[in-house]
Amino acid sequence: MFIGSSAFDILPLYCKLNRMFPVDKIREDFPILQRKVNGNPLVYFDNAATSQTPKVVIDAIVDYYENYNANIHRGVHSLSQEATNKYEQARITLQKHFNAKYAAEIIFTSGATHSINIVASGFSALLNEGDEIIVSALEHHSNIVPWQMLCEKSGAVLKVIPMNEEGGLIIEAYDELLSENTKLVFCNHVSNALGTINPVEEIIQKAHHYGAAVLIDGAQSTPHIKVDFQALDVDFYVSSAHKICGPTGIGFLYGKKEWLEKLPPYQGGGEMIESVTFKKTTYADLPHKFEAGTPNVCGGIAFGVAVDYMNSIGLDAIALYEQELLDYGTQELLKIEKLKIYGTSSYKTSVISFNVNNIHPYDIGSILDKLGIAVRTGHHCAQPIMDFYKIPGTVRVSFAFYNTKEEIDVFIKALKKALIMLG
Numbered sequence: 001m002f003i004g005s006s007a008f009d010i011l012p013l014y015c016k017l018n019r020m021f022p023v024d025k026i027r028e029d030f031p032i033l034q035r036k037v038n039g040n041p042l043v044y045f046d047n048a049a050t051s052q053t054p055k056v057v058i059d060a061i062v063d064y065y066e067n068y069n070a071n072i073h074r075g076v077h078s079l080s081q082e083a084t085n086k087y088e089q090a091r092i093t094l095q096k097h098f099n100a101k102y103a104a105e106i107i108f109t110s111g112a113t114h115s116i117n118i119v120a121s122g123f124s125a126l127l128n129e130g131d132e133i134i135v136s137a138l139e140h141h142s143n144i145v146p147w148q149m150l151c152e153k154s155g156a157v158l159k160v161i162p163m164n165e166e167g168g169l170i171i172e173a174y175d176e177l178l179s180e181n182t183k184l185v186f187c188n189h190v191s192n193a194l195g196t197i198n199p200v201e202e203i204i205q206k207a208h209h210y211g212a213a214v215l216i217d218g219a220q221s222t223p224h225i226k227v228d229f230q231a232l233d234v235d236f237y238v239s240s241a242h243k244i245c246g247p248t249g250i251g252f253l254y255g256k257k258e259w260l261e262k263l264p265p266y267q268g269g270g271e272m273i274e275s276v277t278f279k280k281t282t283y284a285d286l287p288h289k290f291e292a293g294t295p296n297v298c299g300g301i302a303f304g305v306a307v308d309y310m311n312s313i314g315l316d317a318i319a320l321y322e323q324e325l326l327d328y329g330t331q332e333l334l335k336i337e338k339l340k341i342y343g344t345s346s347y348k349t350s351v352i353s354f355n356v357n358n359i360h361p362y363d364i365g366s367i368l369d370k371l372g373i374a375v376r377t378g379h380h381c382a383q384p385i386m387d388f389y390k391i392p393g394t395v396r397v398s399f400a401f402y403n404t405k406e407e408i409d410v411f412i413k414a415l416k417k418a419l420i421m422l423g
């Protein structure tokens with residue numbers, strides 16, 4: 001419980017949640033946070049690359065393999081039915097969490113990259129020469145390369161919404177790019193390299209005005225922001241479980257039913273057919289049409305448990321607490337001489353990308369690792385952003401709701417030490 005006595009209820013929600021955010025208790029849910037790295041307590045600030053896994057999710061994985069490991073959907077036996085029920089229950093958990101209209105609109109995939117490729121591949125059958133696809137300049141490589149491949153195949157043209165110095169998108173330029181030729185728009189909800197939250201509502205509405213479909217990459221938003229697919233009126237939305245306290249190798253593709261019915265299947269195989277003869281195969285209904293082969297049953301079930309876990313804390317409480325970490329981390333970093341933060345939009349998640357002077361990010365990251373601190377260095381799969389700033393990469397720290405201000409203090413102290421060494 002975060003809400004205290006009724007006396008607290010008159011305080012702004014922010015104070016109430018702040019005061020009560022039980023981070024110490026939450027940290028006990030994550031076994032890995034107890035370990036040491038190079039003799040120092042682990043400080044894990046690489047949450048934008050992958051989040052850590054709470055015990056309930058680990059237990060769900062063990063429970064699956066110890067008690068009801070089976071192939072799903074086809075079995076008459078009890079184990080298969082139990083596994084099928086839990087897997088389908090997880091789909092419903094995701095449907096409810098994201099407010100999709102139908103559970104069948106949630107397709108389990110191996111992750112965000114796989115989900116994007118399903119849409120890109122499907123659209124190659126729907127596009128014609130001269131059609132246009134718009135992507136944002138803030139994209140992860142996994143949201144650039146599939147569209148380039150699609151353009152090569154279909155003769156469509158790729159256009160890019162440019163970014164500004166703050167690390168935001170220039171929406172007026174987007175207005176200029178849109179036309180009757182626009183068939184698809186792709187944008188991430190939150191930039192993994194900078195943390196910028198993009199105005200996806202506006203991007204979607206404007207695209208729909210021209211009849212274009214929109215895919216939003218939510219790999220960085222879903223761990224931090226409550227997302228409502230129907231309210232957004234988004235056509236496709238993707239994310240990976242491992243960024244939301246779930247395991248690797250599982251994610252989802254959400255698509256509006258009309259769109260998923262229109263798209264051809266991505267892979268052929270078992271599970272995705274209604275009937276097969278050598279003359280003609282008819283495809284199964286959604287979601288099975290896109291789930292060829294034996295799926296990651298355990299992963300899907302564990303994904304559902306991870307979403308339940310996040311909801312037990314509350315995404316609103318998480319967002320407020322992470323904002324506090326972001327503000328504190330930003331304030332402390334800016335006290336360091338010659339430190340420059342990339343991505344200074346006032347509307348961002350708990351990601352801070354920075355460089356100090358001309359010191360190579362890799363050198364800073366290596367010393368921090370020796371001190372037990374995990375950060376990411378490099379181009380963060382977003383080379384176009386680095387090109388924009390004319391830098392090879394950055395040091396990126398990304399906070400999750402199980403991080404603390406004390407850890408930020410440890411990190412700042414270690415960073416100062418590293419800078420003296422690299423001086």
Ligand SMILES: *Cc1c(COP(=O)(O)O)cnc(C)c1O
Binds near residue numbers: 114142220
């Ligand atoms: C992590 C990430 C992806 C790719 O996710 P995978 O799990 O590697 O498929 C795509 N887009 C963004 C913004 C990401 O942060």
